[in-house]
Amino acid sequence: MKILRAIWSKLHVYVMWLLASAIFWGWIFSLVSEVPAAERVTLFVYAAECRETELDLELEKSMPEGIRQVRAHLFSYAVFGEDELLHADLYVLPAAEAAKMPDAFRPLPESLAQREGVLALGGTACGLPVGQAAASFVSYLPDGDYYLFFGAESAHAADGKAIPVAEAFLALP
Amino acid sequence: MKRTELFGGEELVRLRRKRKSSLLAAALIGGLALLCCVLLCCFVRTGNVKQLALSAISVSTVGGWAALSLLMFPAADAKHELRHAEMLREGPEERVRGTIGFEPGVLRIVGSIRFRTLRVRTEEGERRVKVCASRAAMLPERKELTLCVVNGYLAAFEETEE
Known part of the structure; x- marks a missing residue:
């Protein structure tokens, strides 16, 4: 009882420590897990749901040399205008959404442009048909005709390092 | 003594x-x-x-x-x-002889010790002396003692050897 009373009298110190600990280690782990953009391939998915961490782990199995992390994000309007979205390497979008912003994507690399069913925007082949690829990780919207695009601002679409990740995504069950 | x-x-x-x-x-x-x-x-x-x-x-x-x-x-x-x-x-010692009895409760001075208050009945009347709570058990209850007091706190006590 005496001990409990003593602890109760210092409760504010214990609560402050808990908060400080959560903020400090949360920040440290975000720093430790952060990989520079040059060594990361970023993918945005416009869907109802996405099991991001599991998708990251699957795609990381196909990382090319020089890439240390693949980070998949579910698109939300909260990230609209953020650098990570604007400079993302890959986008998985329904054709109708992609048609609203044709300048956001770069033409498909030659090795992929010859595939069947590619989507052309403004006369340029930009989107690879997704079909039901990665459906075990992504819950696609029912009325969406999904395509995979390379970002116009992407550094890894230009150097080709996003291509193996895109191919791995399309090959996922 | x-x-x-x-x-x-x-x-x-x-x-x-x-x-x-x-x-x-x-x-x-x-x-x-x-x-x-x-x-x-x-x-x-x-x-x-x-x-x-x-x-x-x-x-x-x-x-x-x-x-x-x-x-x-x-x-x-x-x-x-x-x-x-x-x-x-370090403080100046004062001697008080009387019969002692504890007041109920323990008090704490913020940033200092917890203490109990000792009521001392002397020939001149009654006075109060503070005792560090962790040391209070050393004192015999209701007994005539000579107390050595420093700045209102008990430093030592003397009892007649039986």
């Missing part, structure tokens, strides 16, 4: 040892918790960031609570009692 010091040499040694061991234990627990968290940082992979961050937060919180408890209670109490003992040793 048998004189009993409330903070004799042995007691001071015990308090110093208690303070040192509490500080050491707090540092050890804090250090171990920190080491665990640093080790957890080394095992960060894409799939386990959240789990490891949660583990680190739990370890640092529980370890920190344990270290803080040691610092706030045993270490701080020993520090306050040592300071109090120093004050008793």
Whole structure:
């Protein structure tokens, strides 16, 4: 009882420590897990749901040399205008959404442009048909005709390092 | 007359040892918790960031609570009692003879010791003397004693040997 009373009298110190600990280690782990953009391939998915961490782990199995992390994000309007979205390497979008912003994507690399069913925007082949690829990780919207695009601002679409990740995504069950 | 010091040499040694061991234990627990968290940082992979961050937060919180408890209670109490003992040793001593009886309750001075109040019935009347709560049990209840008082606090007492 005496001990409990003593602890109760210092409760504010214990609560402050808990908060400080959560903020400090949360920040440290975000720093430790952060990989520079040059060594990361970023993918945005416009869907109802996405099991991001599991998708990251699957795609990381196909990382090319020089890439240390693949980070998949579910698109939300909260990230609209953020650098990570604007400079993302890959986008998985329904054709109708992609048609609203044709300048956001770069033409498909030659090795992929010859595939069947590619989507052309403004006369340029930009989107690879997704079909039901990665459906075990992504819950696609029912009325969406999904395509995979390379970002116009992407550094890894230009150097080709996003291509193996895109191919791995399309090959996922 | 048998004189009993409330903070004799042995007691001071015990308090110093208690303070040192509490500080050491707090540092050890804090250090171990920190080491665990640093080790957890080394095992960060894409799939386990959240789990490891949660583990680190739990370890640092529980370890920190344990270290803080040691610092706030045993270490701080020993520090306050040592300071109090120093004050008793250095202050001018006054002698009061009378029959003693404790008032109920323990009070704490913020940043200092917990104390009990002793009511002393002397030939001149009644007066109150404060006694460090951890030492209060040393005094016999309702007995005539000669009290050695420093700045209103009991430093020692003398009783007739039977």
